[in-house]
Amino acid sequence: MTATSTTAKPAFLANLWPFAQQQGVKILPSAIAILVFLVIWQLLCMGEGSNLPPPTTVLTETWDLIIDPFFDNGGNDKGLFWQIMASLQRVAVGFTLSTVVGVGVGILIGSSAKVYSALDPIFQLLRTIPPLAWLPISLAALQESETSAIFVIFITAIWPILINTAVGVQQVPQDYRNVSKVLQLSRMQYFFNVLLPAAAPYIFTGLKIGIGLAWLAIVAAEMLLGGVGIGFFIWDAWNSSQISELILALVYIGLVGLLLDRLIDAVSRLIVSEDV
Amino acid sequence: MEPMQTLSSPDLATQSPLRGDPFLVIDNVSKVYPTPNGPFTVLDGIDLTVLEGEFICLIGHSGCGKTTLLDTVSGFRKPSEGEVRLQGKRITRPGPDRMVVFQNYALLPWKTAFENVYLAVHSVYPEKSRKEKREIVREHLAMVGLDEAAHKRPGQLSGGMKQRVSIARALAIRPQVLVLDEPFGALDAITKEELQEELLNIWRDHRVTVLMITHDIDEALFLADRLVMMTNGPAAKIGEVLEIPFPRPRDRARLMEDPEYYNLRNYALDYLYRRYAHDDDG
Numbered sequence: 001m002t003a004t005s006t007t008a009k010p011a012f013l014a015n016l017w018p019f020a021q022q023q024g025v026k027i028l029p030s031a032i033a034i035l036v037f038l039v040i041w042q043l044l045c046m047g048e049g050s051n052l053p054p055p056t057t058v059l060t061e062t063w064d065l066i067i068d069p070f071f072d073n074g075g076n077d078k079g080l081f082w083q084i085m086a087s088l089q090r091v092a093v094g095f096t097l098s099t100v101v102g103v104g105v106g107i108l109i110g111s112s113a114k115v116y117s118a119l120d121p122i123f124q125l126l127r128t129i130p131p132l133a134w135l136p137i138s139l140a141a142l143q144e145s146e147t148s149a150i151f152v153i154f155i156t157a158i159w160p161i162l163i164n165t166a167v168g169v170q171q172v173p174q175d176y177r178n179v180s181k182v183l184q185l186s187r188m189q190y191f192f193n194v195l196l197p198a199a200a201p202y203i204f205t206g207l208k209i210g211i212g213l214a215w216l217a218i219v220a221a222e223m224l225l226g227g228v229g230i231g232f233f234i235w236d237a238w239n240s241s242q243i244s245e246l247i248l249a250l251v252y253i254g255l256v257g258l259l260l261d262r263l264i265d266a267v268s269r270l271i272v273s274e275d276v
Numbered sequence: 277m278e279p280m281q282t283l284s285s286p287d288l289a290t291q292s293p294l295r296g297d298p299f300l301v302i303d304n305v306s307k308v309y310p311t312p313n314g315p316f317t318v319l320d321g322i323d324l325t326v327l328e329g330e331f332i333c334l335i336g337h338s339g340c341g342k343t344t345l346l347d348t349v350s351g352f353r354k355p356s357e358g359e360v361r362l363q364g365k366r367i368t369r370p371g372p373d374r375m376v377v378f379q380n381y382a383l384l385p386w387k388t389a390f391e392n393v394y395l396a397v398h399s400v401y402p403e404k405s406r407k408e409k410r411e412i413v414r415e416h417l418a419m420v421g422l423d424e425a426a427h428k429r430p431g432q433l434s435g436g437m438k439q440r441v442s443i444a445r446a447l448a449i450r451p452q453v454l455v456l457d458e459p460f461g462a463l464d465a466i467t468k469e470e471l472q473e474e475l476l477n478i479w480r481d482h483r484v485t486v487l488m489i490t491h492d493i494d495e496a497l498f499l500a501d502r503l504v505m506m507t508n509g510p511a512a513k514i515g516e517v518l519e520i521p522f523p524r525p526r527d528r529a530r531l532m533e534d535p536e537y538y539n540l541r542n543y544a545l546d547y548l549y550r551r552y553a554h555d556d557d558g
Contacts, residue, residue: 175382181370183399193395197386
């Protein structure tokens with residue numbers, strides 16, 4: 001009986017099952033870990049006097065927000081999708097700027113050992129300044145909160161991109177440089193055929209670190225600047241004692257951060273040759 | 277010490293006396309590096325004249341400056357004294373007329389075999405049409421037997437195949453001099469012999485002048501017109517130049533039966549391992 005029913009299954013299902021099994025084996029341990037975490041959280045926060053709500057309360061209290069992320073009642077009263085999109089938009093602008101400038105300047109200073117050694121200490125110093133420390137000075141200089149937020153993203157994300165690019169340029173193997181010299185490649189040919197592909201893995205390492213920092217910075221900056229955005233959403237939830245909403249926002253921030261990281265990984269896999 | 281003509285004047289009139297030069301002249305080349313302990317002489321007054329179409333092998337112990345010498349021909353290094361001239365023109369920088377085949381292939385790993393060769397052809401013949409350039413690439417990859425693997429990346433090719441691509445790349449741009457730095461050093465014995473024979477065929481067809489570093493006396497005897505044996509460094513000189521008189525085309529099996537082959541071989545071995553024995557050379 002069972003034998004006939006399995007053979008009757010369509011082929012794709014038969015292929016799907018081992019795949020699902022395989023994935024299940026990979027996911028299972030993390031699923032158990034998350035479950036254990038939730039159970040502990042539930043047990044710790046179940047009591048009457050608990051300051052934080054247990055996961056079940058978070059879920060029931062935020063259920064409306066979860067199922068309808070797209071509502072828009074004007075002003076700051078928007079669904080979580082729009083809050084996150086607003087933050088992502090700022091990150092997109094700031095991160096794009098820091099990618100362009102970081103890669104560009106990184107290539108320039110990486111090409112000259114003297115310039116690199118002159119500027120490297122400055123970059124090392126600047127890169128340790130926490131994102132939020134840049135906020136007052138950018139407000140002072142730019143006068144506008146939206147541009148300031150983007151500037152904070154830019155200045156936070158640029159250092160790892162710039163430094164990694166410069167190192168990547170310096171790491172171009174001597175053999176490739178020699179080939180370029182013998183062939184007398186033009187600057188453009190050298191740039192696109194040798195330098196950029198050789199530095200690409202380093203550049204993507206910088207981008208990966210940069211995007212993480214950018215997401216970190218935007219949430220913090222929005223808390224101070226207000227307006228629509230997941231950072232201010234958290235601050236707003238805190239001010240109105242909506243701890244459940246706050247926790248939901250944290251989960252979303254984590255998920256988006258993870259997705260951004262994976263996105264850079266995916267782009268890097270598309271572009272960077274595995275043979276480098 | 278330098279001859280007057282080398283006072284780098286671009287004026288053609290001052291260079292005209294050099295027109296009678298043979299093809300490639302290494303003229304009293306020395307290379308000295310400054311070190312904290314005073315100047316360190318790598319090469320000391322090397323003189324070598326190479327005829328057009330000649331196949332020259334360079335042999336000597338590691339550290340004797342063979343690579344430095346070839347680098348002055350390819351233009352990667354400038355001699356401290358003396359100069360290298362190709363057809364009467366002083367060599368000052370690398371150029372595609374003296375194409376190099378590197379020991380570790382130096383293929384760009386993100387490009388396929390075809391693209392690696394194409395980049396060279398495109399850079400040297402920018403005026404040719406895309407179709408012509410692609411045809412040149414195809415022809416040269418076929419010449420080294422790589423039509424099948426043209427669209428593979430170096431990571432998917434064996435060492436021998438990579439060196440074939442490198443040789444195809446070098447020849448596709450029609451260099452006047454082909455500079456090879458131990459091109460077969462990293463290959464297994466069978467691949468090595470195959471490639472030696474291919475190189476010889478290509479050399480005969482192209483009539484390219486070849487300068488090649490090798491560690492392998494048999495390789496040198498099979499390939500070369502003349503074998504240049506260097507003394508040990510520092511301050512290496514040319515110790516002796518051995519004429520390899522075997523008629524061409526050479527057949528490896530018949531060569532091995534020639535008693536003269538063993539005379540030359542023993543002579544070279546004696547030179548390297550007795551007269552210029554090297555302590556730390558395994």
